[in-house]
Amino acid sequence: MIPRDTIQKILDATHIEEVISDFVSLHKRGANYWGCCPFHNEKTPSFSVSPSKGIFKCFGCGKAGNAVHFLMEHEHFSYPDALRYLANKYNIEIKEKELTPEEQKALTERDTLFHVSEFAQKDFADLLYNNEDGRNIGLAYFYERQLSDDVIKKFGLGYCLDEWEAFTKHALNSGYSEDAIVKSGLTIRKDDNGTTKLYDRFRGRVMFPIFNASGRVIGFSGRVLTSEKTQAKYVNSPDSEIYNKSLALYGIFQAKSAITRQDLCYLVEGNIDVISMHQAGLENTVASCGTSLTKEQIRLIKRYTSNVTLMYDGDAPGIKAAIRAIDLLLTEGMKVRVVLFPDDDDPDSYAKKHGSEAIQNFVKDNATDFVRFKTGILLKDAGNDPLRLSEVAAEMVNTIALVGDMMERSEFIRECASIMKVSEKDLTQGVAKAILRNKEKDFKESQRVAQESTTPEQQETQPSTDDGTAPSATDIITSTTEKHQFLPSFFPCEEQEKKIISLLINNGDQTITMPSKDEDGNEIFEEYYVEALVVGDILGDNIKFDNPLYQRIFNEFAEQLQQGNLLSSQYFVNHQEEIVRTLAASMLSQPYTISDEWYKKYLISVPMPDDKAVIANDYHDSMLNLKMKKLEQKITEAKEQLKDATDPEDIAIRLGQINQYEKIKLAIGKELNRVIS
Numbered sequence: 263m264i265p266r267d268t269i270q271k272i273l274d275a276t277h278i279e280e281v282i283s284d285f286v287s288l289h290k291r292g293a294n295y296w297g298c299c300p301f302h303n304e305k306t307p308s309f310s311v312s313p314s315k316g317i318f319k320c321f322g323c324g325k326a327g328n329a330v331h332f333l334m335e336h337e338h339f340s341y342p343d344a345l346r347y348l349a350n351k352y353n354i355e356i357k358e359k360e361l362t363p364e365e366q367k368a369l370t371e372r373d374t375l376f377h378v379s380e381f382a383q384k385d386f387a388d389l390l391y392n393n394e395d396g397r398n399i400g401l402a403y404f405y406e407r408q409l410s411d412d413v414i415k416k417f418g419l420g421y422c423l424d425e426w427e428a429f430t431k432h433a434l435n436s437g438y439s440e441d442a443i444v445k446s447g448l449t450i451r452k453d454d455n456g457t458t459k460l461y462d463r464f465r466g467r468v469m470f471p472i473f474n475a476s477g478r479v480i481g482f483s484g485r486v487l488t489s490e491k492t493q494a495k496y497v498n499s500p501d502s503e504i505y506n507k508s509l510a511l512y513g514i515f516q517a518k519s520a521i522t523r524q525d526l527c528y529l530v531e532g533n534i535d536v537i538s539m540h541q542a543g544l545e546n547t548v549a550s551c552g553t554s555l556t557k558e559q560i561r562l563i564k565r566y567t568s569n570v571t572l573m574y575d576g577d578a579p580g581i582k583a584a585i586r587a588i589d590l591l592l593t594e595g596m597k598v599r600v601v602l603f604p605d606d607d608d609p610d611s612y613a614k615k616h617g618s619e620a621i622q623n624f625v626k627d628n629a630t631d632f633v634r635f636k637t638g639i640l641l642k643d644a645g646n647d648p649l650r651l652s653e654v655a656a657e658m659v660n661t662i663a664l665v666g667d668m669m670e671r672s673e674f675i676r677e678c679a680s681i682m683k684v685s686e687k688d689l690t691q692g693v694a695k696a697i698l699r700n701k702e703k704d705f706k707e708s709q710r711v712a713q714e715s716t717t718p719e720q721q722e723t724q725p726s727t728d729d730g731t732a733p734s735a736t737d738i739i740t741s742t743t744e745k746h747q748f749l750p751s752f753f754p755c756e757e758q759e760k761k762i763i764s765l766l767i768n769n770g771d772q773t774i775t776m777p778s779k780d781e782d783g784n785e786i787f788e789e790y791y792v793e794a795l796v797v798g799d800i801l802g803d804n805i806k807f808d809n810p811l812y813q814r815i816f817n818e819f820a821e822q823l824q825q826g827n828l829l830s831s832q833y834f835v836n837h838q839e840e841i842v843r844t845l846a847a848s849m850l851s852q853p854y855t856i857s858d859e860w861y862k863k864y865l866i867s868v869p870m871p872d873d874k875a876v877i878a879n880d881y882h883d884s885m886l887n888l889k890m891k892k893l894e895q896k897i898t899e900a901k902e903q904l905k906d907a908t909d910p911e912d913i914a915i916r917l918g919q920i921n922q923y924e925k926i927k928l929a930i931g932k933e934l935n936r937v938i939s
């Protein structure tokens with residue numbers, strides 16, 4: 263749907279280091295940027311970003327690709343969504359092509375729901391400022407909550423008119439189907455004595471759109487403005503194909519880069535709390551909306567940081583929710599701190615009363631670790647009752663046992679023992695027992711899950727495809743490359759084939775000088791494109807690649823060359839097939855770069871890889887090595903066939919063939935030696 267030339271414009275404008283540094287903290291070293299890989303756990307950076315090549319590559323887990331690929335992996339964007347994200351970042355307008363009726367039909371239900379939700383968000387936001395009721399009721403409410411226009415726009419807030427079917431009619435008139443608006447939850451369909459009636463779910467409410475991490479509207483939370491007790495204060499969209507309340511975090515899209523930058527996430531209870539924290543400069547704040555915290559929401563946070571500070575209300579339900587959240591966060595391997603606001607205050611009211619700077623300082627000064635927080639709360643309740651005190655100890659033991667890191671665990675035990683004035687040894691033993699209990703429980707659970715999910719047919723050891731046939735080489739390639747391994751050892755010529763493909767992708771569109779003869783037979787030197795030389799050699803000798811992925815890439819070179827097109831490394835880094843992009847990126851990156859300082863200090867002269875002589879040598883070597891390897895393969899095959907041959911004539915032919923091969927092999931060997939020496 264995005265025109266080709268726009269895609270090119272987006273890719274040209276994109277600076278990969280700018281895109282990635284919104285999610286990963288990067289440091290410049292030499293020509294590249296380095297940081298800790300967001301795709302696997304690591305403490306020392308092995309994740310590199312090359313601005314000149316436009317690619318990233320992790321030397322720890324092997325993930326690699328261009329900016330689009332990064333967004334698809336990290337943000338779970340589709341290809342067009344990644345492009346839209348970049349277009350938005352670089353202010354490039356996308357004039358999407360009008361959909362033909364067939365394309366319209368092909369839109370999945372998900373797409374339709376995304377479109378309806380986006381339409382609704384824009385409609386509500388427009389009414390907030392441009393409709394009399396919107397201004398007098400909706401906007402007045404937000405102003406009364408002291409929200410600025412900036413933050414109202416940042417969160418896309420809006421107003422739904424207090425009429426039965428204003429939104430529904432507008433949506434239907436704008437071409438959205440009744441089915442779509444009902445499925446999105448924005449419209450309710452009711453049977454009324456045989457006639458169906460449609461009416462707006464959120465009528466008369468201020469609207470908080472809920473965005474997913476990639477910035478698409480997936481649902482709404484609407485707050486009622488009348489004080490009528492018959493209506494729920496907040497109404498949320500029902501779960502749909504695109505919205506699942508236990509997976510969504512309010513504010514994650516607006517907060518995620520601040521969370522990554524500060525390596526910390528503030529978790530609050532309500533939508534308004536999130537918005538006022540952002541307004542107060544604490545932009546790394548999110549809330550679990552319409553539900554108590556779930557493990558799926560924690561996993562979403564964990565994509566950006568493993569440090570969470572809870573900022574719950576100081577009232578009884580707030581404390582109860584915080585205590586529950588602590589155990590859940592620890593179970594998911596997060597580090598937890600807690601800020602408790604004074605009685606009657608929540609993050610929003612505190613910020614309003616005392617201002618931005620005060621709340622920033624308050625949070626900094628009052629974040630305590632979970633042990634101090636929880637013992638404080640529980641001990642206050644227990645008083646001096648010895649029975650209650652031992653219950654508190656047991657409760658603390660269970661929570662500390664959830665901490666995965668042994669060193670941290672003993673630190674917390676020490677702290678807890680000192681606060682509660684109990685023996686450290688007793689606590690340690692208690693924690694050890696609790697860990698054992700948890701392990702047993704996990705083991706039983708995993709056995710149960712395994713039993714449920716394994717049926718007798720699935721217990722085969724051989725890999726097989728869905729229809730029960732043996733997997734093809736392409737299947738295996740695809741599945742191994744999903745793990746980002748490009749060295750399947752079952753291709754005998756893998757190494758040699760890979761070198762050729764790597765040469766094509768890296769230097770295919772460059773020229774090298776090769777000796778040639780003119781009409782009179784004099785030796786002259788001519789410039790040739792590497793692509794032309796390689797394609798000529800491979801087709802001339804009728805060489806086939808064993809690795810089907812390499813064969814496909816080679817075919818693309820050959821086909822384009824026939825039409826007079828040269829393919830550049832950028833073409834492959836931006837290739838439409840993910841597997842090709844990943845392969846290209848991994849072939850383009852250099853694992854080690856010498857830092858500028860090092861270079862100056864020792865004045866090391868490193869051969870430039872795009873030096874023509876180096877490329878010419880590379881071409882010469884790789885091509886001969888591939889031919890040599892293919893020849894060895896043929897010799898082995900011929901010898902195998904010779905074993906089975908009985909007919910004397912047949913034997914003679916095969917022997918002659920082997921002889922011929924051996925001669926060529928000798929010649930290539932000589933040639934290779936000459937180059938090496």
Ligand SMILES: [Zn+2]
Pocket residue numbers: 299300301302309320321322323324325
């Ligand atoms: Zn990695």
